[in-house]
Amino acid sequence: MTQLPTETDRKMGLVIDLDTCVGCHACVISCKGWNTENYGAPLSDQSPYGADPSGTFLNRVHSYEVQPEDGLAQLVHFPKSCLHCEDAPCVTVCPTGASYKRVEDGIVLVNESDCIGCGLCAWACPYGARELDAAEGVMKKCTLCVDRIYNNNLPEEDRVPACVRTCPAGARHFGDLGDPDSDVSRLVDARGGFDLMPEQGTKPVNKYLPPRPKDRLEQAGAAPLAPVTEEPGGFLGWLDRALDRLPGGRH
Amino acid sequence: MHPARSVILFTTLSGLGFGLLIWLGFGLPAVTGWVAFVFFVLAYLLAVGGLIASAFHLGHPERGLKAFTQWRTSWLSREGWASVTTLIVMAIYGAGLVFLDSRWSLLGWLGSTLSLGTVLTTSMIYTQLRSVPRWHSRLTPALFLVLSLAGGALLAGQTRWAVPLLIFAGIIQxxxxxxxxxxxxxxxxxxxxxxxxxxxxVRAFEPPHTGPNYLLREMVYVVGRKHAARLRVIALLLMVAVPVICLILPFSHLLAALAVLSHLAGVMVSRWLFFAEAEHVVGLYYGQR
Known part of the structure; x- marks a missing residue:
């Protein structure tokens, strides 16, 4: 059913810390690894070892350079996957009902056996979170690892999305953003978490934490150490002076 | 956006076919028998041909019937219902004209309204997308509707209507x-x-992968945009200027055929630009547009 629920019981989603992300792409790899062999059709590659490799990914890491008016440029690594929007435009455009938003946890999913591969949902998404798989002809998107987070066959620490579980920097957090007392909600409050493209009116559930201000050279605590001596001393100093006195030396 | 051949053919041909059905439904021209048969076959070939072309860009056309289920929210689903209902109503109306020599005008008006509604639903598929600012405007349905009306008038031989409508279409364009x-x-x-x-x-420093991907191929189509200005002139000449001149000159079947073919080619160029020039906001993540 492509009518969006007016309210979901929980708003499960990710909080991504742009200050902490080191841009290692481990989340990209673990996402592809888990999702190519679990929920739904595999994530195919076209010509992966050829001259023009291409493939389906549910999570991609961009890198941006922020250049302030004065000061040094800053590099920000920027992972992007489905934001599980409250007003998900991808869901309402779907003609078959393959796309839906779950009432119980707010996860946006695709029922692949109903998908006709028209691609309209990918057009409707401003974030580029949906990709039509070239081999299967169905729409693929982040499932928030719906087959991990409720999976009692996995040890408890593994019941989080694969990208969160694998992040070596601790830049990805998973939880209920509808609960103001949850760890992720408090993190968003404390760090000033923000929405991507708020003007598009999608009300994304996933939040991003801004990079913290970086130290600047003029603000560094201690001045550079004063030089102890300008002239070399000791044995090497004597050698330097002695060699200079020989013919052809500096005089 | 990627200007897929199937979608350009679909919107152009179906727009023209349903445009012709609008005029036939109003009894313009008031034809019966064999002449009506020829008009209706032409309209159905264009309308249905376009709909079939649109199925070619689907990943799973065999599941197409499922697209009729979500009319409550989806303009694509509504378009499916509108087109099928129109084709059924106009088939009954056309059968009356062709075989019984009788015009059921109420049914005709209903069919005309439904034809207009079908073109409107097609345009709303694009208009609804906030992610493509160029399409997200009331001018998009206006353009689709007036082009369909003008092209239909041209095919139906309604010169008195076709000339002003073509000029109006050019202005909206x-x-x-x-x-x-x-x-x-x-x-x-x-x-x-x-x-x-x-x-x-903010500057895009590194893309996620060294190669292109589905998003870039589908949403960030930039090839040929450099010819956009010239193509706009060509579109206007073929779509509006040549047909209007042909219609103003003393009537001949050759000129009428030239007007129709020129208009068809012009609308195709215009539709190619409609897609190729449309910037999807996802391009911003790649530092492109």
């Missing part, structure tokens, strides 16, 4: 281009809002 050129800037979506990164100019 120019307005759509002018508004569209500023649409992305006016939408407020920028690299800053896309990334949320404050405190400086």
């Amino acid at each position: 120019i307005a759509h281009w002018i508004r569209g050129d500023a649409a992305l800037a006016r939408s407020g979506t920028t690299m800053t809002s896309a990334t949320g990164l404050r405190g400086g100019a």
Whole structure:
């Protein structure tokens, strides 16, 4: 059913810390690894070892350079996957009902056996979170690892999305953003978490934490150490002076 | 956006076919028997041909019937219902004209309204997309509707209507281009809002992968945009100027055929530009548009 629920019981989603992300792409790899062999059709590659490799990914890491008016440029690594929007435009455009938003946890999913591969949902998404798989002809998107987070066959620490579980920097957090007392909600409050493209009116559930201000050279605590001596001393100093006195030396 | 051949053929041919059905439903021209048969076959070939072409871009056309289920929210689903209902109503109306020599005008008017509604639903598929600012405007349905009416009038031989409608279509087309050129800037979506990164100019430093991907191929189509200005002139000449001149000159079947073919080619160029020039905001994540 492509009518969006007016309210979901929980708003499960990710909080991504742009200050902490080191841009290692481990989340990209673990996402592809888990999702190519679990929920739904595999994530195919076209010509992966050829001259023009291409493939389906549910999570991609961009890198941006922020250049302030004065000061040094800053590099920000920027992972992007489905934001599980409250007003998900991808869901309402779907003609078959393959796309839906779950009432119980707010996860946006695709029922692949109903998908006709028209691609309209990918057009409707401003974030580029949906990709039509070239081999299967169905729409693929982040499932928030719906087959991990409720999976009692996995040890408890593994019941989080694969990208969160694998992040070596601790830049990805998973939880209920509808609960103001949850760890992720408090993190968003404390760090000033923000929405991507708020003007598009999608009300994304996933939040991003801004990079913290970086130290600047003029603000560094201690001045550079004063030089102890300008002239070399000791044995090497004597050698330097002695060699200079020989013919052809500096005089 | 990627200008897929199937979608250009679909919107062009179906728009023309349903446009012809609008006029036939109003009894313009008031034809019966064999002449009506020829008119209706032409309209159905265009309308149904376009619909079939649109199925070619689907990943799973065999599941197409499922697209009729979500009419409550989806303009694509509504378009499915509108087109099938129109084709059924107009088939009954056409059968009356062709075989019984009788015109059921109430049914005809219903069919005309439904034909207009079908073109409207097609245009709304694009208009609804906030992610493509160039399309997200009332001018998009206006353009689709007036082109369909003008092309239909041309096919139906309604010269008195066709000339002003063609000129009006040209004006709406120019307005759509002018508004569209500023649409992305006016939408407020920028690299800053896309990334949320404050405190400086944001530049795409590295893309996620060294190669292109589905998003770039589908949403960030830039090939041929450099010819856009010339193609706009060609579109206007073929779509409006040549047909209007042909219609103003003393009537001949050859000129009428030239007018129709020129208009068809012009609308195709215009539709190619409609897609190729449309910038999807996802391009901003790649530092492109």
